[in-house]
Amino acid sequence: MANQELENAVSRAIEEAPPRNFRESVDLAINLRDLDLNDPNNRVDEGVVLPRGTGQETRIVVFAEGETALRAEDVADEVLDNDELSDLGDDTDAAKDLASETDFFVAEASMMQDIGRYLGTVLGPRGKMPTPLQPDDDVVEVVDRMKNTVQLRSGERRTFHTLVGSAEMDPDDIADNIDVIIRRLEADLEKGPLNIDSIYVKTTMGPSMEVA
Numbered sequence: 001m002a003n004q005e006l007e008n009a010v011s012r013a014i015e016e017a018p019p020r021n022f023r024e025s026v027d028l029a030i031n032l033r034d035l036d037l038n039d040p041n042n043r044v045d046e047g048v049v050l051p052r053g054t055g056q057e058t059r060i061v062v063f064a065e066g067e068t069a070l071r072a073e074d075v076a077d078e079v080l081d082n083d084e085l086s087d088l089g090d091d092t093d094a095a096k097d098l099a100s101e102t103d104f105f106v107a108e109a110s111m112m113q114d115i116g117r118y119l120g121t122v123l124g125p126r127g128k129m130p131t132p133l134q135p136d137d138d139v140v141e142v143v144d145r146m147k148n149t150v151q152l153r154s155g156e157r158r159t160f161h162t163l164v165g166s167a168e169m170d171p172d173d174i175a176d177n178i179d180v181i182i183r184r185l186e187a188d189l190e191k192g193p194l195n196i197d198s199i200y201v202k203t204t205m206g207p208s209m210e211v212a
Contacts, residue, residue, distance in 0.1 A: 003175075003179070005211075006175040006178055006179060007171050007172050007175040007209055008207075009175075009201055009209040009210065009211045010026070010171040010172075010174045010175050010178070010201055010211075011044075011171040012209050013026065013201045013202050013203055013206055013207065013209045014026070014171060014203060014206070016206060016207050016212060017167065017202075017203040017206025017207070018205060020205060023166055023167065024166065024167040024203040024204040024205065024206070025054075025055075025056060025163055025165070025166055025167070025203070025204050026055075026163070026165040026166060026167055026169070026174055026201060026203055027161050027162065027163055027164060027171050027201070027202060027203075028161065028162050028164050028178060028199055028200070028201055028211075029077065029159060029160075029161050029180065029199070029200045029201075029202065029208065030044075030152075030154075030159065030160055030161070030162070030185070030196070030198070030199050031158060031159045031196070031197040031198045031200075032154060032159075032189075032195055032196065033158065033195060033196070033197040034046075034188065034191065034194065034195055035158070035189070035195055037154060037155070037156045037157070037158065038156060042123050042190065043153075043154050043155060043156070044071070044152050044153060044154040044160070044185065044188070044189075045127070045151075045152070045153050045154070046151075046152055046184075046188070047146075047149045047151050047152075048149065048150055048151075048152055048162075048180060048181055048184050049145055049146050049148050049149050049167070049180075050149070050150060050164065050174050050177040050180065050181075051113030051148075051176055051177065051180055052065070052165065052169065052173035052174070052177050053148045053165075053169075053173075054147075054148060054149075054150060054163055054164075054165060054166070055165040055166030055168060055169045055174075056163065056165075056166055058103045058104065058108065058146070058147045058148075058149075059077045059101060059102050059103050059104075060075075060077055060102070060104050060105070060143050060146055060147065061076060061077060061078045061079075061080065061098065061102045061104075061105050061106075062074050062076040062078070062079045062080070062101060062105075062106045062107070062133075062139065062143065063079075063080050063081075063085055063105065063106070063107035063108065063111050063130060064079060064080075064081070064107070064108045064113060064133070064139065065081050065082060065108065065111075065113070066108075068108055068133070068139050069073070069081060071139050071140055072106075072139045072140075072143065074140065075139070075140050075143040075144060076106070076139075076143050077102075078102075082111065082114065085111065085114060085115065085118055085119070086114075086118060088118060088119060089117070089119065092122070095119055095122045096122055099122050099123055099126050099128055100126075102128065103127070104128070104130075104131065104146045104149065105123065105128055105130035105131070106130055106131050106133055106139065106142055106146065107130035107131070107132060107133060107142060108132075108133050109132040109133060109134055109135070112130065112132050115129070115130060116129075120136075122181070126130060127151065127153055131146070140183070143176045145154060150162050150163045150164070150181075152181065152184070152185070158197070159212060162181065163202070164177045164178050164181065165177055167203050167204075174201075178199075178201065178211060182196075182199065182211075183188075196212060198210060198212065199211050199212040
């Protein structure tokens with residue numbers, strides 16, 4: 001369970017946000033310090049599974065054949081086979097549209113080489129190369145897990161954002177999600193919490209509240 005101060009900050013961010021006629025997300029703004037982000041080894045780039053879910057729809061596309069494709073159809077938003085992958089390789093606009101509309105890609109490991117050949121130049125720069133699905137992996141479990149996953153990605157910027165929930169969620173659930181992200185960052189950064197300058201939580205259109 002996250003601490004009370006964190007939950008209070010989330011509550012204030014939600015309560016003080018102006019009413020909107022759409023579902024607002026709740027995001028973290030993370031500010032790093034004392035890191036040379038020109039060195040790719042120092043950049044933050046990883047997926048984190050939120051224990052309370054994202055509160056948002058997460059679009060997942062699976063590249064697969066045969067039985068794996070059939071199982072994926074029950075949980076993924078779209079399943080594409082080798083022929084459709086090849087077609088995307090010949091249609092850059094369609095590939096870019098797919099990349100922009102999709103949160104995460106999953107692909108059978110045997111298809112990764114072709115995905116790199118056909119879509120690498122589209123997915124790579126966007127940080128959306130697929131998660132490889134090994135023969136022993138259950139595609140249903142992988143997709144279900146990714147529906148609750150967010151990507152922490154700083155690139156060369158000291159400030160970056162990530163989704164932690166929606167305004168309709170209970171503040172304590174969002175606080176639990178934030179707590180997991182902060183713990184992961186502190187474990188992964190070279191100097192732990194010393195590399196974190198500040199962290200703020202806010203709704204899409206609302207005010208920012210400092211949480212760390």
